Amino acid sequence: MTYKNLSPELADALKVIAKERVTRTIVPGKDYIPASGKVMYEEDLLLGVDAVMDGWFTGGRFTDAFEKKLADFVGAKRALSVNSGSSANLLAVATLTSSKLGDRALKSGDEIITVASGFPTTINPILQYNCIPVFVDVSVPGYNIDTSMLEKAVSPKTKAIMLAHTLGAPFDLDAVMAFAKKHDLWVIEDNCDALGAEFDGRKTGSFGHLATCSFYPAHHITMGEGGALLINDAELIRIAESMRDWGRDCWCNTGHDNTCGQRFNGQYGKLPFGYDHKYVYSERGFNFKITDIQAAIGLSQLDNLNTFVEKRRKNHRYLKARLEETVGDHIITDTIHPKANPSWFGCTITLKDSFPGNRHELLQYLESKKIGSRLLFAGNILKQPGYLDMPHRVVGCLDNTDLVMNNTFWIGIWPGLNEPHLDYLVETIADYVKNNM
Numbered sequence: 001m002t003y004k005n006l007s008p009e010l011a012d013a014l015k016v017i018a019k020e021r022v023t024r025t026i027v028p029g030k031d032y033i034p035a036s037g038k039v040m041y042e043e044d045l046l047l048g049v050d051a052v053m054d055g056w057f058t059g060g061r062f063t064d065a066f067e068k069k070l071a072d073f074v075g076a077k078r079a080l081s082v083n084s085g086s087s088a089n090l091l092a093v094a095t096l097t098s099s100k101l102g103d104r105a106l107k108s109g110d111e112i113i114t115v116a117s118g119f120p121t122t123i124n125p126i127l128q129y130n131c132i133p134v135f136v137d138v139s140v141p142g143y144n145i146d147t148s149m150l151e152k153a154v155s156p157k158t159k160a161i162m163l164a165h166t167l168g169a170p171f172d173l174d175a176v177m178a179f180a181k182k183h184d185l186w187v188i189e190d191n192c193d194a195l196g197a198e199f200d201g202r203k204t205g206s207f208g209h210l211a212t213c214s215f216y217p218a219h220h221i222t223m224g225e226g227g228a229l230l231i232n233d234a235e236l237i238r239i240a241e242s243m244r245d246w247g248r249d250c251w252c253n254t255g256h257d258n259t260c261g262q263r264f265n266g267q268y269g270k271l272p273f274g275y276d277h278k279y280v281y282s283e284r285g286f287n288f289k290i291t292d293i294q295a296a297i298g299l300s301q302l303d304n305l306n307t308f309v310e311k312r313r314k315n316h317r318y319l320k321a322r323l324e325e326t327v328g329d330h331i332i333t334d335t336i337h338p339k340a341n342p343s344w345f346g347c348t349i350t351l352k353d354s355f356p357g358n359r360h361e362l363l364q365y366l367e368s369k370k371i372g373s374r375l376l377f378a379g380n381i382l383k384q385p386g387y388l389d390m391p392h393r394v395v396g397c398l399d400n401t402d403l404v405m406n407n408t409f410w411i412g413i414w415p416g417l418n419e420p421h422l423d424y425l426v427e428t429i430a431d432y433v434k435n436n437m
């Protein structure tokens with residue numbers, strides 16, 4: 001790697017310090033084993049320093065390079081970097097409310113099909129734009145939408161379907177895309193936990209009209225905070241770019257003026273002729289942009305994405321097999337769609353009725369043995385304190401969603417973990433089971 005601002009001698013000196021910062025040894029039983037974590041290399045920190053030394057800070061050469069490389073990785077026409085996965089989800093829904101989309105635009109009261117067992121910010125943008133989430137149950141195992149219920153969920157108000165690929169395992173994209181096509185619905189893939197996953201040999205995040213990523217440290221790559229919106233349609237790209245950048249009509253890159261050559265030469269809305277194009281707003285937007293320092297770190301992390309995804313798959317395979325051979329009679333482990341090749345975020349465990357003990361106690365036991373665990377986020381969002389009075393519709397029953405809320409959790413397979421950590425996880429769970437028999 002060559003750096004614009006770091007001489008080879010300076011780069012070597014910085015690498016020594018960087019190595020100390022990124023080297024992390026976790027000794028099972030002695031150190032805490034988190035359910036998720038980031039893996040950084042010296043190069044990631046050095047590229048961040050190179051970006052700092054540009055003295056530019058806002059979107060620039062690293063942001064351009066990051067967006068291009070991410071779009072190529074997923075197979076999307078455009079990747080638009082934003083400051084979090086939650087912002088990406090909000091931007092996705094916001095984009096679909098643009099009046100430029102005419103009758104196809106989302107409007108207050110429109111229905112969006114989703115699931116209740118997931119992360120809150122997959123659902124929040126639906127509510128924030130006064131649309132109605134329509135909740136369909138999930139399958140267990142699988143933890144993705146039960147697509148056999150989709151037809152029952154449609155109403156004249158249905159406009160979109162917005163779903164996450166749960167913990168890295170793709171939902172049935174054959175069924176969802178065919179359903180969306182039949183009913184002319186927008187599809188938003190929340191790909192925040194699944195970067196690198198494939199369905200039928202094609203990357204998730206490239207199927208829907210819009211898809212989102214998160215680069216928070218728990219995710220497949222990180223830039224601290226960060227996210228992205230993936231887009232294929234030229235009209236949606238233009239709207240989303242504007243929405244991300246305050247709603248401006250102008251498309252100059254940060255720090256540049258008059259790219260169109262018509263800066264003082266246009267007629268917009270009811271503004272006076274020649275109103276500076278830089279200050280013309282054709283959408284009601286946000287500022288979700290990232291810094292070039294974040295982009296530099298993300299760009300460097302992208303170099304290792306394939307390796308990270310493979311390690312996650314290897315760890316998941318090993319952990320699932322070991323769990324099944326030791327405590328398999330008492331738990332349900334992950335099952336995937338035959339066309340899915342997940343990019344795992346975690347390894348899911350659902351306790352069967354026959355499980356000796358209960359989840360509440362087990363998670364505390366794991367914590368006492370220095371093992372981190374995570375619930376499947378909100379469990380059933382309908383039961384969360386902030387959502388008790390939300391406008392919504394439920395299709396059929398949410399029995400499996402309640403099962404997830406009561407009996408499911410996940411543990412780590414992130415690339416910083418190796419077989420000894422996973423063996424310790426399995427043995428600790430097996431000990432708990434033995435103690436309660």
Ligand SMILES: Cc1ncc(COP(=O)(O)O)c(C=O)c1O
Pocket residue numbers: 084085086087089118119121122164190192193213214215216226227
């Ligand atoms: C499925 C899903 N969507 C969205 C998000 C939000 O991402 P962020 O933390 O970057 O806002 C998360 C967070 O982990 C998530 O799991």
